[in-house]
Amino acid sequence: MRRRSRVLRLALAACLLALAALTGGCAGGDAHRTVVVLGPWTGPEGAAFEDALARLSHHSGHHYVYKGTRSLRETLVAQLEAGAPPDVAILNSIGELTEYAADGKLEPLSPQAAERGYPPWSPTLTLDGRHRTYWVPLRVNLKSVVWSKRATGTKAPDWCVGMAAQATSGWPGTDWIEDILLHQAGPDTYTRWATGRLDWKHDPAVRRAFTTWSEILGPRSPKSVERSLTMSFEGTPDPEHPNAPKRGLLGGSLPGCTHEHQGSFIRSLYPGAMADNTLRVEPAARFLHGRAAYKDTYEVSGDMAAVLTDNPAAQDLVTLLTSEDGRKTWSRSTDAHLRPFFPDATDPRPDDPTGRAVASYLTHDADTLCFDASDVMPPVLRDAFYRAVLTYFQDPRTGTLDTLLGQLETVRSQIAGTPSGRSGRVHAPDDICASPGG
Structure with a gap:
């Protein structure tokens, strides 16, 4: 593997992070004992993670510098092109x-770092004829859930x-x-789709997932559609407190919606x-109205740590x-509603109560956990998928769906036939579904 001056790397990384409008200054300290970490958490989540790193540094003797950004991919690509990557990057995309x-x-x-590389978050890769682990999950999340206000009772979802x-x-x-495709077609079909071995245009499972989503949402007015396309998934701040954190879609950003x-x-x-405890969390399969043949499968995501330098x-x-101590330290460093889930x-x-319910599905109540399909796909296909969903x-x-699925199949086919990487085309790992519990 490549060798580089750690002092130069730290200086370049700090300057590049400053240019990318990230917080903080130069790392400083002994380059052999300083670790620069780039991750996705900002605001209170970022502050909690920084606090955990500060606590851990007292035990390790190393100096940890965390830089959080919402433009994670762009920042990391820029650092890699400059030859000044962080020591550790925290990413959610297996692709x-x-x-x-x-x-x-x-x-x-x-071996010590890879020991807690639980599937499906941390599959092994085969490169140069060797099977090795390149990332492990720090924090995980459950995707196959629906949140609702308890006061709505059994009211039909808006x-x-x-x-x-x-x-x-x-x-x-x-x-x-x-989520719909996983519940309807099962883990095997889901895996083949996520890893680029399923035809988007001609396989009925893909089309059925799109049309089922449209049926679940039901008729929507042009005004409602436009509002959803421009509304952040985080919602908006309270108009009476514009500098406050965003309040979520169920917190009043979209008045009248219930689920x-x-x-x-x-x-x-x-x-x-x-x-x-005024919000209820339920498995998403319950909202497929009997069309979930695999109701005990759940989609998950994760924030995985990878090492990009030779800094031991x-x-x-x-x-x-x-480690157990590391995760306990992180949990103690944050408020209850920000507390991370672990695998x-x-x-x-x-x-x-809500957090315990989610944790139970992640660790033993589900039959199978499958990693977020779009985060398994190569970035170019993932981004095309995002755009297609907005259009649909x-x-x-x-007719619109026919066109979109044809375009996505073209992208998939092009990727499948294009070599990449030092060892030729390296496909996403197949073991993206696994039983819960590590």
């Missing part, structure tokens, strides 16, 4: 991680939909379609509801963060 590994940008994890998410607008819709299909991380927007302290940090039943568990949400006619 991106696979490409980085194939291009020689990732270091294989040490769906809250916010599709905007900066450069990744559309993913709340792809989550829906992935939200969203991952377990969304509870961070509802601290009051988590405290007084980076491997040590990944080992520490995934093992022996790890710290949230102490609120706006115009769900059969």
Whole structure:
């Protein structure tokens, strides 16, 4: 693997992060003992993670510098092009991680760091004839759930939909379609689709997932559609307190809506509801009206740590963060509604009823967990999927769907025939579905 001056790398990384409008200054300190971490958490989540790193640094003797950004992919690509990557990057895309590994940008994890590489979050890759682990989950989330206000009782859902998410607008819709396909077609078909071995245009499972989503949402006025396309999945701030954090779609951003299909991380927007237990969380399969042949399968996502330099302290940090002490330290550093979920039943568990329910599905109540399909796909196909979902949400006619599925199949076919990486085409790993519990 490549060798580089750690002092130069730290200086370049700090300057590049400053240019990318990230917080903080130069890392400083002994380059052999300093670890630069790039991750997706900002605001209170980022502050909690920084606090956990500060606590862990007292035990390890290393200095940890965390830089959080909402433009994670763009920032990391810029750093890699400048030859100044962070020591550790925290990403949620297996597709991106696979490409980085194939291009020689990732270091294989040490046996100690790889020990808690639980499937389906941490599949092994075969590169240069060797099977190795290149990332492990730090935090995981459950995607196959629906949130609702307890006061609505058994009222028919009025769906809250916010599709905007900066450069990744559309993913709340792809989550829906992935979840539906998993429940209807099962883990085997889902895996072949996510890993690029299923024809988008001609396989009935893909078309059925799109049309089922449209049927569940029901008729929507042009005004409602436009509002959902421009509304952030996080909602809007309270107009009486514009500088306050966003309040979520169920928190008043979309008045009148009662149900939200969203991952377990969304509870961070509802601290009051988590405290007084006024939100209900249910498996999404219950809302498919008897069309879920695989109701005990669940889609999951994760924030995975990968090492990008030869700094041995980076491997040590990944080992520490995934240890029992590391996870307890992180849990103690954050408020209840921000507390992370972990993939093992022996790890710290949230102490609120809703959090415990989510943790149970992640660790033992589900039959099978499958990793987020769009996050398994190569980035170019994932981004095309996002755009297609936005178009279909706006115009769900059969002709529109025919065109979109044809375009997506063209992208998939082109990727399948294009070599990439130092060792030729490296496909996403097949083991993206597994039993829960580590």
